[in-house]
Amino acid sequence: MKPLLEVEDLVVDIPVAGGDLHAVRGIDLSVEKGETLCIVGESGCGKSLTSLAIMDLLPTKARRHAARIAFDGIEIQSLRPRQMADMRGDRMAMIFQEPMTSLNPSYTIGNQLIETYLAHRRTSTKEARDRAIDLLERVGITAAASRLAHYPHQLSGGLRQRVMIAMSLMCEPELIIADEPTTALDVTIQAQILLLLAELQRELGMAMILITHDLGVVARVADKVAVMYAGEIVEAGRATDVFASPSHPYTTGLLECIPVPGKTAPGARLGTIGGIVPSLVGDVAGCAFRDRCRFAAPTCAEPAPAQTASVGHSYRCWFPEGARMPSTVEGLVHGH
Amino acid sequence: MAAVDHNAPVEAAPSPHRAMLRRALAHGGVTIGAGLLLIIIVMAVIGPFLIAHGPYDQDLTARLVPPIWMEGGSWEHPFGTDQLGRDYLARLLYGARISLMIGFGTVFIAGTIGTVLGVAAGYFGGRVDMVVTFLISVRLSTPLVLVALAVVSIVGGSLQVVVLVLGLLLWDRFAVVMRASTMQLRAIEYVTAARAIGCSTPRILTREIMPNVMNNLIVVTTLEMAHAILLEAVLSFLGLGVKPPTPSWGLMIAEGREVLLFEPWLITIPGLALLTLVLSINLVGDGIRDVTSPEDR
Amino acid sequence: MVTDPPTTAHPVLELRAVSKVYRVQTTMFNRPRDLRAVDDVSLQLHRGDVLGLVGESGCGKSTLSRLLLGLEAPTSGEVLIDGKPMTGTSIRDRARRIQPIFQDPYASLNPRKTVADIIALPLRVHSIGERSDDAKRVTEMMDRVGLPARMLLNYPNQLSGGQRQRVAIARALVMRPEIIICDEPTSALDVSVQSQILNLLMDLHDEFGLTYLFISHDLSVVQHIASRVAVMYLGRIIEARKSTQLFADPLHPYSKALLDSVLTPEIGMGLPETNLGATFPNPIDPPPGCAFHPRCGHAMQRCHKERPPTLREGSDRVECWLHDDLEAEQTRAVDAQRSTAATPDTV
Numbered sequence: 001m002k003p004l005l006e007v008e009d010l011v012v013d014i015p016v017a018g019g020d021l022h023a024v025r026g027i028d029l030s031v032e033k034g035e036t037l038c039i040v041g042e043s044g045c046g047k048s049l050t051s052l053a054i055m056d057l058l059p060t061k062a063r064r065h066a067a068r069i070a071f072d073g074i075e076i077q078s079l080r081p082r083q084m085a086d087m088r089g090d091r092m093a094m095i096f097q098e099p100m101t102s103l104n105p106s107y108t109i110g111n112q113l114i115e116t117y118l119a120h121r122r123t124s125t126k127e128a129r130d131r132a133i134d135l136l137e138r139v140g141i142t143a144a145a146s147r148l149a150h151y152p153h154q155l156s157g158g159l160r161q162r163v164m165i166a167m168s169l170m171c172e173p174e175l176i177i178a179d180e181p182t183t184a185l186d187v188t189i190q191a192q193i194l195l196l197l198a199e200l201q202r203e204l205g206m207a208m209i210l211i212t213h214d215l216g217v218v219a220r221v222a223d224k225v226a227v228m229y230a231g232e233i234v235e236a237g238r239a240t241d242v243f244a245s246p247s248h249p250y251t252t253g254l255l256e257c258i259p260v261p262g263k264t265a266p267g268a269r270l271g272t273i274g275g276i277v278p279s280l281v282g283d284v285a286g287c288a289f290r291d292r293c294r295f296a297a298p299t300c301a302e303p304a305p306a307q308t309a310s311v312g313h314s315y316r317c318w319f320p321e322g323a324r325m326p327s328t329v330e331g332l333v334h335g336h
Numbered sequence: 337m338a339a340v341d342h343n344a345p346v347e348a349a350p351s352p353h354r355a356m357l358r359r360a361l362a363h364g365g366v367t368i369g370a371g372l373l374l375i376i377i378v379m380a381v382i383g384p385f386l387i388a389h390g391p392y393d394q395d396l397t398a399r400l401v402p403p404i405w406m407e408g409g410s411w412e413h414p415f416g417t418d419q420l421g422r423d424y425l426a427r428l429l430y431g432a433r434i435s436l437m438i439g440f441g442t443v444f445i446a447g448t449i450g451t452v453l454g455v456a457a458g459y460f461g462g463r464v465d466m467v468v469t470f471l472i473s474v475r476l477s478t479p480l481v482l483v484a485l486a487v488v489s490i491v492g493g494s495l496q497v498v499v500l501v502l503g504l505l506l507w508d509r510f511a512v513v514m515r516a517s518t519m520q521l522r523a524i525e526y527v528t529a530a531r532a533i534g535c536s537t538p539r540i541l542t543r544e545i546m547p548n549v550m551n552n553l554i555v556v557t558t559l560e561m562a563h564a565i566l567l568e569a570v571l572s573f574l575g576l577g578v579k580p581p582t583p584s585w586g587l588m589i590a591e592g593r594e595v596l597l598f599e600p601w602l603i604t605i606p607g608l609a610l611l612t613l614v615l616s617i618n619l620v621g622d623g624i625r626d627v628t629s630p631e632d633r
Numbered sequence: 634m635v636t637d638p639p640t641t642a643h644p645v646l647e648l649r650a651v652s653k654v655y656r657v658q659t660t661m662f663n664r665p666r667d668l669r670a671v672d673d674v675s676l677q678l679h680r681g682d683v684l685g686l687v688g689e690s691g692c693g694k695s696t697l698s699r700l701l702l703g704l705e706a707p708t709s710g711e712v713l714i715d716g717k718p719m720t721g722t723s724i725r726d727r728a729r730r731i732q733p734i735f736q737d738p739y740a741s742l743n744p745r746k747t748v749a750d751i752i753a754l755p756l757r758v759h760s761i762g763e764r765s766d767d768a769k770r771v772t773e774m775m776d777r778v779g780l781p782a783r784m785l786l787n788y789p790n791q792l793s794g795g796q797r798q799r800v801a802i803a804r805a806l807v808m809r810p811e812i813i814i815c816d817e818p819t820s821a822l823d824v825s826v827q828s829q830i831l832n833l834l835m836d837l838h839d840e841f842g843l844t845y846l847f848i849s850h851d852l853s854v855v856q857h858i859a860s861r862v863a864v865m866y867l868g869r870i871i872e873a874r875k876s877t878q879l880f881a882d883p884l885h886p887y888s889k890a891l892l893d894s895v896l897t898p899e900i901g902m903g904l905p906e907t908n909l910g911a912t913f914p915n916p917i918d919p920p921p922g923c924a925f926h927p928r929c930g931h932a933m934q935r936c937h938k939e940r941p942p943t944l945r946e947g948s949d950r951v952e953c954w955l956h957d958d959l960e961a962e963q964t965r966a967v968d969a970q971r972s973t974a975a976t977p978d979t980v
């Protein structure tokens with residue numbers, strides 16, 4: 001099947017004092033209809049910029065180029081701003097982390113929901129209003145009709161995020177990009193919102209790109225995973241494969257950092273990844289993880305090749321899993 | 337992007353002070369403004385010692401001598417003389433002192449009042465805040481120029497009176513800005529941490545709050561300084577500021593008014609001086625705002 | 634770390650029926666109403682305890698920590714340190730024994746001060762030691778928390794998030810307090826940094842014999858680090874038990890829902906259905922009876938009207954009608970026995 005979204009060699013550069021910040025450094029992605037791709041990584045790895053680049057919502061000074069960003073066969077880069085705007089909210093929608101700042105505080109939620117619909121569909125206000133009520137009910141908001149008159153500040157964080165989801169669904173998009181949609185919410189609400197997203201996705205057959213730093217979320221919702229580090233995808237594959245046999249030293253390191261009830265003994269020392277993320281300003285050469293890698297070798301100063309762990313599961317490392325030796329390279333920073 | 341700051345290696349990031357200085361030097365407005373201001377200050381301080389004529393020395397034989405760039409000008413009086421034959425350059429330089437004294441004196445008084453009120457209101461909140469907010473509203477509903485005119489005409493104009501009156505009138509913006517920025521910091525965790533350490537309130541205000549609202553204070557200071565200088569010029573022009581023969585720029589413009597049509601330079605020279613001074617102060621203020629704001633993020 | 638702490642005569646920190654009520658003006662014309670941010674909370678921390686405090690945002694966790702730090706005074710009830718009531722003692726005296734570590738290392742350090750000044754501040758405020766010894770004490774503390782001495786004169790903006798949190802920890806520990814209130818100390822950090830800070834906190838706990846109140850919304854972290862856990866809901870402690878017991882067998886339906894909501898990085902588990910239908914109630918207008926009943930799958934008639942009693946067994950406690958019949962008799966008997974014996978109350 002042809003993927004709904006195909007991204008090839010996406011690069012995002014941001015000019016800063018002292019050169020260009022290479023925030024995203026040549027990544028490939030593909031999402032099929034009805035599929036959930038999770039992009040996981042720590043702050044500053046470029047995961048959010050990747051999503052903004054796909055939506056063409058990058059900050060003005062950032063520069064994007066890619067061999068290909070194709071949505072349903074349409075090359076997004078060749079679209080005029082007007083055409084892209086028509087696409088956003090209609091065929092592809094976005095959900096942000098902070099529902100308070102992504103809803104306009106001066107309009108009622110009904111107003112905002114209806115506007116979204118009318119912007120893309122030739123239809124009556126009445127019809128848009130009915131659809132808004134229908135969707136608010138679908139995302140689990142009780143007394144939906146009366147909620148339309150509420151302003152965002154009158155709703156709790158969980159409700160606001162539900163409204164955001166309803167708004168993103170107004171035009172039945174084929175692709176939803178959710179950037180840390182549950183990070184600002186309580187754990188109890190997080191589970192509900194993720195469940196809701198998963199159900200709606202199944203029901204409507206949407207594709208979803210979910211951006212998160214939380215491997216717990218990834219494990220529970222992802223079909224496919226892409227692990228990002230310093231602007232690159234260091235490991236990608238089906239979620240089952242990646243979690244069953246994490247292959248990049250960064251992925252294994254991350255998983256060791258998280259206490260898992262029932263598996264990690266309480267009070268036991270947790271795994272750590274020493275060192276800090278390298279600066280991405282100016283030229284970045286070789287494997288970006290090598291300064292923090294237990295297995296680093298002199299070869300790692302060269303760009304790491306892609307290795308295949310299993311069908312559809314690949315990672316970027318000089319050494320296949322069996323061939324790794326504890327590092328003898330000097331100058332490793334540890335403990336910070 | 338958050339990526340930029342936390343990923344930068346430790347050695348590459350300069351200290352906040354040095355980073356700010358670097359940004360300030362790279363900022364066109366700050367360098368031009370500060371340069372001009374420095375020149376004006378230096379000229380005001382040492383200028384009068386360098387020229388032969390005093391600002392009050394009258395020479396009725398040499399009245400209304402045109403400046404050097406006009407026909408009939410001479411190096412004896414590069415900027416010419418006024419109706420009483422006083423050297424215009426000497427008066428101009430001396431007037432710079434007056435303007436600067438008005439500016440600095442006023443913001444010193446107004447800044448102290450406004451900062452104390454604003455920081456107190458922002459930090460303590462509650463009743464203190466209610467009282468200060470009320471005072472600010474009262475002050476904002478007072479017509480500035482009218483009150484200044486009235487007071488000066490009752491008490492009589494002099495440099496001290498003008499400074500005092502303006503100082504007591506121009507504190508509102510200090511109070512508003514300091515109140516808002518202190519309020520933002522009151523709940524920030526390093527202030528809570530200082531309280532949990534057991535720091536006294538004065539210590540928290542001076543060590544934790546003040547250094548972090550300083551940027552805003554400096555910006556308001558420059559704006560109000562320019563404001564005060566212009567107001568003094570207005571008062572003096574209306575004859576209710578500093579008393580003649582003190583060479584205030586406003587007064588010089590007023591005195592030149594009578595011969596505006598025949599000797600326009602009597603007005604343009606002090607007018608340009610006023611414009612340059614106020615512009616340079618505003619450039620510095622705007623620049624500091626530009627330079628410091630990204631740092632707080 | 635999960636082993637039982639040695640029992641001393643007095644708990645190092647104790648809250649007895651502590652409440653904090655705020656007057657809230659909801660709209661301009663309504664009469665101000667009471668918000669019970671902390672409602673009748675009794676807790677004990679023994680030396681070496683790590684008490685995990687969990688609950689949703691708005692449940693009163695942060696107010697509780699502010700009460701313990703002396704930043705606010707309780708409306709009723711008392712806080713005792715080493716068996717002595719804290720009422721009347723100054724925030725300065727309290728500061729030497731209780732110190733906080735905050736969530737956001739970007740907001741908890743004054744950007745205008747150097748690392749050395751930040752860590753030395755408590756020493757100066759309390760005039761501990763000679764000023765000339767400050768540098769030594771500070772570098773020693775920095776070394777303990779894993780900060781190289783070359784960072785002494787750096788400013789916070791020159792440090793990473795993890796390094797900043799280490800500075801905050803050093804500042805909290807430099808006076809050698811007994812109790813540390815950790816308010817979400819790792820929530821703002823990246824996963825790889827979070828584990829480093831947790832390891833550090835566990836090491837320091839053992840090294841200095843510290844007692845932690847560990848406030849967190851991350852139950853995996855709490856299970857990992859805490860010896861006891863208290864679950865808070867709308868200002869009340871609705872369950873407090875040994876960590877191992879609570880995580881193995883939560884008694885309160887809310888505790889169970891919280892545990893079920895934890896998303897561990899394990900594949901094939903799917904998403905939990907917590908059935909916590911409604912959202913967190915408005916603390917100004919709490920539901921009658923058991924405050925949790927609108928969200929509870931087990932709510933009975935009684936839960937709508939009467940607030941469940943606090944059932945105690947040793948230092949364990951739970952507030953739920955489901956467990957009333959089982960344990961109430963026994964608990965009441967124990968309580969009666971205790972009050973006649975006039976032994977120190979161990980809630």
